[in-house]
Amino acid sequence: MRPGTTRACVFACLTGLGTLMQVIPAQAQQGPVPLFLQNRNADTQTPSQDGATATGATPTAPGQNDGTPGGATGSQQGISQGPNGVFGWGKKGTSLNTPTDPDAVQTLELNAVDAESVGVLDRDSGGLGADMWSGSSRLTAANLIDGLPDHPANRAMRNLERRILLSIAAAPADHKDISLVAHRIAKLQSIGAYGDVARLISVTSQNKPAADLAEAEVNALLVTGQLDDACAAIDGYGTRFDTSFWLKAAVYCQLRSKNTSSASFSTDLVREVEGESDKLFFALNKAIRNGGNVPTALLVNLRPLDVAMLELTKQGLPASLLQNADAPTLIAFVKSANTASDLKLEAARLAERQGYITTDELATVYKAVTFSSAELQDVLNDASESAPAREYAKLYQAAAKSDVPAVRAEILAHMYDNARNNGDYGQIARLCAPLLEDVPINNDFAWFATDALAASIYSNDLERAGGWLSQAKASANAGNALEGRLIVLYPALALSGLEDTGATDGESATSTGLAAIRNYGLGGTVKPTPPLTETAPTSQAQAKHRARMDEWAEQQMARDDQVAARNDAELVYSLFAAFGIEVPEKLWENLLVQPYVVSGAVPNAGVVHKLAQAARNNQRATVASLVVIANGGISADLQNPVSLGQSIAALHMVGLEGDARRIAVETIMENGL
DSSP, X not given: OOHHHHHHHHHHHXXXXXXXXXXXXXXXXXXXXXXXXXXXXXXXXXXXXXXXXXESSSOBOOOOSSSOOOOOBOTTEXXXXXXXXXXXXXXXXXXXXXXXXXXXXXXXXXXXXXXXXXXXXXXXXXXXXXXXXXXXXXXXXXXXXXXXXXXXXXXXXXXXXXXXXXXXXXXXXXXXXXXXXXXXXXXXXXXXXXXXXXXXXXXXXXXXXXXXXXXXXXXXXXXXXXXXXXXXXXXXXXXXXXXXXXXXXXXXXXXXXXXXXXXXXXXXXXXXXXXXXXXXXXXXXXXXXXXXXXXXXXXXXXXXXXXXXXHHTTOOOOGGGSXXXXXXXXXXXXXXXTSOHHHHHHHHHHHHHHTSSOHHHHHXXXXXXXXXXXXXXXXXXXXXXXXXXXXXXXXXXXXXXXXXXHHHHHHHHHHHHHHHHHTOHHHHHHHHHHHHTTSOOSGGGGGXXXXXXXXXXXXXXXXXXXXXXXXXXXXXXXXXXXXXXXXXXXXXXXXXXXXXXXXXXXXXXXXXXXXXXXXXXXSSOOOOOOOOOOOOOSSHHHHHHHHHHHHHHHXXXXXXXXXXXXXXXHHHHHHHHHTTOOOOHHHHHXXXXXXXXXXXXXXXXXHHHHHHHHHHTTOHHHHHHHHHHHHTTSXXXXXXXXXXXXXXXXXHHXXXXXXXXXXXXXXXXXXXX
8 A cells, every 4th residue: 555545544544534435326336327417416515606505406507697598407308419420409208398597507418428528508508519529629629628718808708618618518539538528627727717617527427536626626616615515525535535635625624623633633644745845834724723824925826725724814815916816816805704895895896807706796795895874875976985896886885775766877877987997897787787777768868878778788688778779869869979879889789789780681690701701711712702882772771871880980080099990990890791781892991091911919820720611610619719719818909800700700600699799799899889
């Protein structure tokens, strides 16, 4: 027996943290069972995105407040492979039962594929489909997953990236030595989606996960604040693995339960394994036992276990860590009871923006701040605070507590304006979406119509946006502020589908998307086309569209910053072309001026070629991955219009039109359009 194993045996027997021999679950004795058909224990709790748990055989699905659809249950539903090699849905006894809970998760059996195919999203719940990697090698899939950005540029890109990583899908059959599950979990950790990490691991392996997956699961549970579940997992895994991580994790759980004698013994084992090289661990250990603070100089590059141990010391994280904090540390700032109020507010603002916490969690943090009644009543006269997050919290509370719609609308308008100036517009639109629902859409609020319209579009409430658009149009007239604002918003209105641009069935977004890819030179044969001439409009809608485009272009020409105006025009026209929305030829000609060659975030030739090839072959996961890789790590002001237009067209070609629209709309609106 190896020395490490001996230590684990002694440790288990003397401390009672775990048992050396574990009872093998009954189903494991009955013969081979696909491991992805069940959770680790179908009757135990499964973590959810916000740290809550759900009990029962159906685990909870990703519940982020980002528009991701939930799942469906149906263990009797299988995926079968047809004669063309494409996996499709097939019945196995009963029909698929779709629950009313949008956050339910479905884990399905895949015929003739291995446990690498697990996930928590099927096609009906936002997944990209069981055949999404069809035509790709496992090596290529792994490389694409690794290449996904850690900090997607907007919520739509992050949503698409998460769905790539969480989808139930048949893994390519080559390179069996590559674990796509391991690559997916590593990327979920990198983007700070720790709730998703725990969920995905829960459906990967019934009894004996690999050491790296077990460690990832414990870290995810620690980060999301599910400390009892984390210690239960540490208890279960501690006797199987003999690395120092498990000894240190055992020390944490023993100190948390005030079992100091066992903690002392476990600490000695850590010292035997690696000496006292981990200075932070021993400093945290000492501070928990004896009181006092850990030296600030040691509080760098914190691991999830470090953050959990620091919480036991009652010492807050140093403010110096906030601005450059990684996901576990930033989440700890938000969740820790020891974080100063202003630090927690700023941390929550940053964490929600990155997608590390939900918008509902941000709202909870903002509601917890104490303001006097006088401060809230006078908020429109003086909302200023020492930091943007504190000001948002004050305005948010004042709006939520106001039962006078006109006052609430004024506060919301002030919040939207501040958020635009601070680069937080998308976040505030999401945060205030429930408050906006109580503002009536009528003539009394015509002054507020375009503010409410823009916020509704960004929060993806298109039904409400349509109501505010009708109100704005009814109240607008030539030369007034409403009319000017509607012209500014026209690209977002057209891309979101709220305006009829006059496109005919023959000029549908999907068919034009194919043409856009070919015309942009994405690997297809470029066929000569006749010279384009301005023809008479074929419908009243097309005539109105052309007139609106002229007005929008005139606004751009009147801007002081003509470089920014040109960049915005390039972005809008490229996106319109990708959606099959007409751009009058004279507007393209207006861009045919110096400089003819512009710099920008241009993807390399391999990305361009593979995107076109994958789009033609309906390879959804490859297209989605390349789109996020080529555009997702770039802020809106640095987007390359041609690359983004190509990407939008490719998403259309593989049936991901909803993603295409959300990415386009969010990019446009984050550019201030």
